[in-house]
Amino acid sequence: MSLAETINRPTLHQELVDRIRNLVIEDKLKPGEKVPEKDLCEAFGVSRTPLREALKVLASEGFVILQANRGARVTHVTRQELADTFPVIARLEQLAGELACVQLSDVDIAQIEDRHRAMLAAYSANDRPAYFQANQNIHQALIQGAQNKILEDHHKLLAARIQRARFMVNLSNDRWAAAISEHETMMTHLRARDAAQLGLTMKAHIENKFAAFMQGIDAQSDG
Amino acid sequence: MSLAETINRPTLHQELVDRIRNLVIEDKLKPGEKVPEKDLCEAFGVSRTPLREALKVLASEGFVILQANRGARVTHVTRQELADTFPVIARLEQLAGELACVQLSDVDIAQIEDRHRAMLAAYSANDRPAYFQANQNIHQALIQGAQNKILEDHHKLLAARIQRARFMVNLSNDRWAAAISEHETMMTHLRARDAAQLGLTMKAHIENKFAAFMQGIDAQSDG
DNA sequence: AAATGTAATTATGAATTCATAATTAAGTCA
DNA sequence: TGACTTAATTATGAATTCATAATTACATTT
Numbered sequence: 001m002s003l004a005e006t007i008n009r010p011t012l013h014q015e016l017v018d019r020i021r022n023l024v025i026e027d028k029l030k031p032g033e034k035v036p037e038k039d040l041c042e043a044f045g046v047s048r049t050p051l052r053e054a055l056k057v058l059a060s061e062g063f064v065i066l067q068a069n070r071g072a073r074v075t076h077v078t079r080q081e082l083a084d085t086f087p088v089i090a091r092l093e094q095l096a097g098e099l100a101c102v103q104l105s106d107v108d109i110a111q112i113e114d115r116h117r118a119m120l121a122a123y124s125a126n127d128r129p130a131y132f133q134a135n136q137n138i139h140q141a142l143i144q145g146a147q148n149k150i151l152e153d154h155h156k157l158l159a160a161r162i163q164r165a166r167f168m169v170n171l172s173n174d175r176w177a178a179a180i181s182e183h184e185t186m187m188t189h190l191r192a193r194d195a196a197q198l199g200l201t202m203k204a205h206i207e208n209k210f211a212a213f214m215q216g217i218d219a220q221s222d223g
Numbered sequence: 224m225s226l227a228e229t230i231n232r233p234t235l236h237q238e239l240v241d242r243i244r245n246l247v248i249e250d251k252l253k254p255g256e257k258v259p260e261k262d263l264c265e266a267f268g269v270s271r272t273p274l275r276e277a278l279k280v281l282a283s284e285g286f287v288i289l290q291a292n293r294g295a296r297v298t299h300v301t302r303q304e305l306a307d308t309f310p311v312i313a314r315l316e317q318l319a320g321e322l323a324c325v326q327l328s329d330v331d332i333a334q335i336e337d338r339h340r341a342m343l344a345a346y347s348a349n350d351r352p353a354y355f356q357a358n359q360n361i362h363q364a365l366i367q368g369a370q371n372k373i374l375e376d377h378h379k380l381l382a383a384r385i386q387r388a389r390f391m392v393n394l395s396n397d398r399w400a401a402a403i404s405e406h407e408t409m410m411t412h413l414r415a416r417d418a419a420q421l422g423l424t425m426k427a428h429i430e431n432k433f434a435a436f437m438q439g440i441d442a443q444s445d446g
Numbered sequence: 447a448a449a450t451g452t453a454a455t456t457a458t459g460a461a462t463t464c465a466t467a468a469t470t471a472a473g474t475c476a
Numbered sequence: 477t478g479a480c481t482t483a484a485t486t487a488t489g490a491a492t493t494c495a496t497a498a499t500t501a502c503a504t505t506t
Binding site for chain 2: 489
């Protein structure tokens with residue numbers, strides 16, 4: 001352990017990137033919506049310079065789209081984008097699972113067991129918010145457990161983009177039960193440190209989530 | 224064919240992002256080097272505003288690192304970053320191979336055959352620049368053939384970062400021969416439209432490239 | 447001469463200003 | 477009334493300006 005953490009006082013634009021990205025993820029800024037610089041400047045109490053810097057970064061991350069002389073718009077989460085994103089996330093999680101099996105300490109795995117139990121408790125209590133949180137904790141722990149910064153960064157970005165669609169569909173009871181079952185299998189492989197199997201299970205888990213997701217969207221547009 | 228290309232007058236910052244990124248990839252801007260805004264402004268004949276916007280984007284892409292009040296430095300391509308990046312690229316190419324097998328038309332495949340033959344010719348002629356170009360063309364065609372924008376974007380970014388290390392090592396004759404052989408296998412699977420096998424071969428191809436790469440680095444630091 | 451403290455210089459973060467492209471509003475004519 | 481012009485307004489891209497942090501140059505002390 002080093003003597004001190006490096007001092008990290010974020011600049012305005014860094015802060016703005018995070019804050020505006022959160023507004024998009026939390027659906028406070030709606031897809032397709034124009035994002036007038038003036039309004040955001042007033043909302044955040046900053047000038048246009050750092051705000052525009054932030055918008056450039058958010059555009060490169062895919063949360064807004066910039067049109068020359070016509071400002072920024074929040075991007076839509078299209079069906080196609082979801083269809084493209086899920087397979088990529090699935091492969092990233094597969095890799096993460098394989099690496100985590102090798103990299104995680106027994107203590108780390110025990111902590112994930114705790115989170116897994118918390119997730120089961122949320123399921124039993126039919127507490128969806130708690131379930132989503134616990135579920136996210138577990139996936140995040142496995143991703144971080146892979147100890148691969150590139151993998152983590154790219155996964156984080158894609159996960160944030162997917163997360164924007166969470167308002168579109170709600171988890172069916174069947175899919176919820178299946179997800180719980182898949183997580184049980186994941187834990188079994190993690191305990192056994194079976195890298196290949198954990199990877200395959202995580203990949204399938206995301207692919208199944210995707211299938212349910214698309215069904216949900218279809219059902220929504222039908223109804 | 225449409226009557227005209229859409230007018231694409233990129234904003235200064237977009238142009239700058241591409242230009243400066245290329246400077247970094249082409250090693251014109253060296254790792255660790257400070258990038259004084261003033262110098263770049265003069266070099267490109269623009270003011271600091273669009274230049275700084277570009278630096279923010281390049282920082283989010285990992286080509287420079289920004290320290291508050293201390294400007295931008297070109298990032299180093301560390302051993303660890305390479306070790307993290309290759310496995311991710313390998314999985315992305317695996318996915319691309321699987322998708323391309325399904326998505327590509329017979330005509331597309333015939334074009335890739337052409338590029339493959341060009342690559343073989345370059346190998347026979349011992350023409351390394353031509354080989355690298357042909358090789359890159361093939362991989363790019365397969366990635367684009369997957370018709371997955373997310374996959375393509377993320378692959379492009381990672382490939383650019385890897386490319387920065389190409390100056391560090393040179394291809395051994397053994398590895399070159401092996402790479403040619405792996406490409407032959409890839410073409411066999413592509414012709415047969417065997418998605419799973421093409422994916423696995425492409426994944427292994429990148430992993431082997433990585434292993435040779437690391438050996439090359441080791442040899443370099445030994446010598 | 448080396449180390450420390452201080453002033454001058456430079457570079458950066460952010461606000462402001464300016465020029466121009468888009469958009470909106472108003473006006474004109476059929 | 478409704479389509480088409482044209483003027484006014486607004487928003488954006490980029491340059492400039494300003495305040496301050498960081499660096500450098502210099503002086504002082506031992």
